[in-house]
Amino acid sequence: MIVFNKAEYDRESPNRNIIPLTAELDEQGRLEIGGCRLSHLAKRYGTPLYILDEITLRATCKAYFNALKKFYSALSLPLYASKANSSKLLTALVAEEGFGIDVVSGGELLTALAGKMPASRILLHGNNKSWQELALALDHGATIVVDNSHDLQIISELVGNRKLPVSLMLRFTPNIECHTHEYIRTGKLDSKFGFGPEQIESIFKKLLACSWARITGLHAHIGSQIFELEPHRDLVGIMADAIQLGRSMGHPIVDLNVGGGLGICYVSSDDPPSIQNWVKNIAKAVTVSCERRKLSLPRLICEPGRSVVATAGVTLYTLGSQKHIPGMPSYLSIDGGMSDNPRPITYQSIYTAFLADYPTQKVIQEVILVGKHCESGDVLLKNLYLPKSKSGDILVVFATGAYNISMSSNYNRVPRPASVIVFNGHADLIQLREQPEDLLFYDIVPPRLSSLC
Structure with a gap:
């Protein structure tokens, strides 16, 4: 059970809370975040609506x-994994907090640059980077995380007669198992990402002959929404061996990037490690591993995404139709669904939700919360217990700051929601709501068929 009492929140490690640090009840028992009543935000900006709490994000x-x-x-150097939620303002906020950023596409790279992230703190990831994406990274001086030989071939062609060395980081797959959904497990040997351990030495040798290549670091990532610490400790030992090999061959490896993956609380049964404990264990493992191998300590880089932004975000919906079936939970429909949150249908993800204006009233009904899309699988939450509700009530779903807006779509030609940031009683738009007519902008009717439209 959630107690809306800020004195009981884990302020040192917000990923261990389900709700943002500023969540509280007003005098009438209605939910506020960032000093803004949620039902007022829904009325002002419409629903579905993504809300980001600045205080939780910065904390x-x-x-x-x-x-x-x-x-x-x-x-x-902590890097923000921008695939979790990418926008100009979010980039600017994490940059101000001393973070760098990792990007996985030209669009995310352009967003990072537009958010004034220094190129020296940008890493470009990806298992199938395009010519254009690699050229953009080279032009701006971002570090490229080399995932495969295809990357190296394109970079070598792009470099041409450039004299300056290209800063590279090699990604390899450490063959480490972690307990998380198979779709977000990236460290196994059969992962689509990175070089296998048996390839590292040959890649080191190959790059020695490339005068333009400067390997500054090694990168590995074992997965996401991880609650265990042992896999990360195992990862560090494997990567220290690779650093030792690379340095012995003459590569100036100064960075060790252990990826991200720390989990968060979506429901009360979740119990992720604290940020402090996660960092402490990795830092100790790096220090011990390097001491054993008589290596100077590398710069330690990590790439949290979900654990940075998920808890800071919530989504508001307006309740609509209900369908009652004798002997079964009722279907309760919202004005959004799988287009603004595809995680339940993709990963079977679960969440915590309340009626925004009646969060502490006694629950009297079990419902299946469903979206408006033409899919039977468009189910946001099963076994949700709510007070008596009616059409027009506002529902808040917590911990939606990561992989909701960034994975949203226009399925059924539904426009994407707006996004606002809240702080000390103020709410400001950071991403506009799409309009139905916006979805027609890129439609083209060939001249020979123009009479049809």
């Missing part, structure tokens, strides 16, 4: 930044 960034400074004696 999470500070937790990572401070933990790295406290537990690791050498240089460090």
Whole structure:
């Protein structure tokens, strides 16, 4: 059960809360976040509506930044994994908190640059980078995480007669198992990402002959929404061996990127490690592994995404139709669904939700919360218990700041929702709501068929 009492929130590690740090009840028992009543935001901006709490976001960034400074004696850099939620303002906020950013497409790279993220703190990932994406990274001086030989071939052609070395980081697959959904498990040997351990030495040798290539670091990522610490400790030992090999061959490897993956609370039974404990364990493992191999400490880089932004975000919906079936939970429909949150249908993800104006009233009904889309699988939540509800009530779903807006779509030609940021009683748009007519903008009718439209 959630208690809306800010004194009981874990302010040092917001990923261990289900709700944002500023969530509280007003005098009438209605939910507020960032000093803004949620039902008022729904009326002002419409629904579905993504809301981002600035205080929770900044507190999470500070937790990572401070933990790295406290537990690791050498240089460090936290990067925000922007695939979780990408926008100009979000980039600017994490940059101000001292973060870098990792991007996986030209669009995310352009967004990072537009958000004034220094190129020296940008890493370009991806298992199938295009010519254009790699050229953009080279032009701006971002570090390229080389995922495969295809990357190297394109880069070598793009470099041409350039004299400056290209900063590269090699991604490899450590063959480490972690307990999470198979679709977000990236460290196994059969993952689509990275070089296998048996390929590392040959890649090191190949790049020695490339005068333009400067390998500055190694990268590995084992998955997402992870609650275990042991896989990360195992990862560090494997990567330290690779650093030792690379340095012995003459590569100036100074960065060790352990990826991200720390889990968050979606429901009360979730129990992820704290940010401090996650960082402490990794920092200790890096230090011990390097001491054993007599290696100077690398700059420690991590790439949290979900655990930075998920808890800071919520989504508002307006309740619509209900369908009652004797002996079964009722279907309760919302004005959004799989187009603004595809995670339940993709990963069988579960969430916590309340009626925004009646969060503490006694529950009297079990419902299946469904979206408006033409799919039987468009189910946002099963076994949701609510007070008596009616059409027009506002529902808030917590921990939706990651992989909701970034994975949203226009399925059924439904426009994407607006997004606002809240802080000390103020709410500001950070992404506009699409309009139905916007979806026609890229439609083209060939001249020979123009009489049809």
